[in-house]
Amino acid sequence: MLGIVKYGELVLTQKANEVTEFNLNLEKLVFEMHDAMVRDHGMGLAAPQVGVSLRVFIVGIDGEPLRVFINPKITAASEETSEYEEGCLSFPGLYFNVTRPSAVEIEAVDVRGKPFKMSADGILARVIQHEYDHLDGVLFIDRISPAKRRRAMAHFSRMMSM
Secondary structure, three states, X not given: OOOOOOOOOHHHHOOOEOOOOOOHHHXXXXXXXXHHHHHOOOOEEEHHHHOOOEOEEEEOOOOOOOEXXXXXXXXXXXXXXXXXXXXXXXXXXXXEEEEEEOEEEEEEEOOOOOEEEEEEEHHHHHHHHHHHHHHOOOOHHHHOOHHHHHHHHHHHHHHHHO
């Protein structure tokens, strides 16, 4: 059973490695990531968040089928932005408003290595961007002001020491 790694783990701030082998180990990783995401009530989860430095993330928004993105590339983002409160499974209990493009286009491959493209807007676009950031070692707190980040880290440190 995979556990969610918390802020402070080096894997969360490093660029993840490309997936080169599409096999049962990859399918098992995706299955176990899904279990971890559901167990911790997330809408998305990136492989670095379970301590695995691979360019893999999943999105599971209520009522929609699980989406798997391997070696993704965001190819376009809207000029229009929206602000929305985000949290992160690697920062339990921490929530901040983050501004992101309202829509994105993404290319990736599925768990069997088959390429696909899709467009997303609304919450799906937001979750895709949040998880995509994890693959580049970018955390949602990196997208807020330095003053808010200092307050967030102080609050998170207090929470984790309890």
